[in-house]
Amino acid sequence: MKVSIRKNKLKKGFSYTVFVDYGIVNGHRKRETLDTFTTKKSAEDYKTKIQSQVDNNSFVYIPDITFSEAIDEWMEYYVKPTLDETTIVGYDLINNKYLKPCLGHIPLKVFNTPTAINIINNYYKYLLYDLEKETYKTKSGDVKNKKNLSVCSVEHHKAQISGMLSYFMKQGKLDRNICINTVIPKATTTDVVVNDITKYNNEDLFEEDEGLTIDQAVMILNIFMNTELMLPVAISIFLGLRRSEVLGILKSRLNKEKRKLCIDSSKVRAGKKIVFKHRMKNKTSRRILYLPKILIRIIELDEERQKRNRKLYKENYYESQFLCVMDNGSPINPDYVSRTFTRKLNEFIKEQKELDKNFTFPHVTYHTLRHFNINNLLENGALLIDVQRNSGHSDIHTTIKYTYDTLQSKSAIAEKTDEIYKNLIEIG
16 A cells, blocks of 8 residues: 555646555555645645555555535434434534535545534534525425524534434544534624714614413413413423423323423424423433422313313223323324414414403413423522423522523612612612
């Protein structure tokens, strides 16, 4: 095996390609191109490095496949045998929608060179800033602009690329994970410079998001009383469970006498399938919760609803093991919860605005109820560590991030400042 340099004539100047000559393999001479440089010195330095690896038997043979083919190998031999179905679906989405169309044509060997740093960094910038320049057709035929991804979403893409490259390193098919040297740019906002302050319109003030109040949470609960979503909504308001946790609760995990509920399973969407998982995303997600009396009463109301429906549906009633069920007894679909919650809430808001044009209501999704629960407990004196355990967060910083600023907490800071200085400064 010998490392050589080939000089290439360009329209202006030359380039220098470093390649490995394996000699005669299966009756044919086999050469592998490693990288191309603009200067002879860079090529010679790289050649010396590779030749040293060859001499020391540490040279890594990089298969002559594309990035797209590498993704398929990684998915087939690592991801599918070791990870759960929901993770696989998530990886497939990123692979087919972004990675393969953008990077799939590039040879894998390129990702073993410093050139890949710029390629991947440019990929991040495309996701963050340029997606919105492209359009797509909806099912109804409308043409809409795509949305740029958030920094958090791009971090998932980086982790996925890095995971794949790490796999090929362990397989001895790459000698580096170049992805760890890439950087996701921070989201930027453009400052507006005012040259003439007299022409500045200072009446354009923003309104603060006050979050969901207790009164508004009660309004939401009343919307869904005696319906299929009464219990899922109540559980999220009073316990702060995730949608997947609520829908995964089995009747056998409830002890009404001791007011205990064991959270040890979940039900999620994995592509077009609904998957029941009898294990949680982390150890802290598996927990036992003590139920408030108000929730026990709502559970009993839902049991009465199910009893009525058994008589109504008769032999067509489905006996499910899940605590939260549809009117016919069948398990509730995760998408049904989100869609129906949003639709019913929007109908309620529209009706209230017709009665009172000054009626306002914050933007709320089903997951907002979890945020509300965590924030409400903290504002009313619950210990942060207790709220963390109740919420199933593995990291206490996640619990802190789930809280949002309210006018009450902000005004409390102002009042605290007045209290500190009230005996020191007289204000007329």
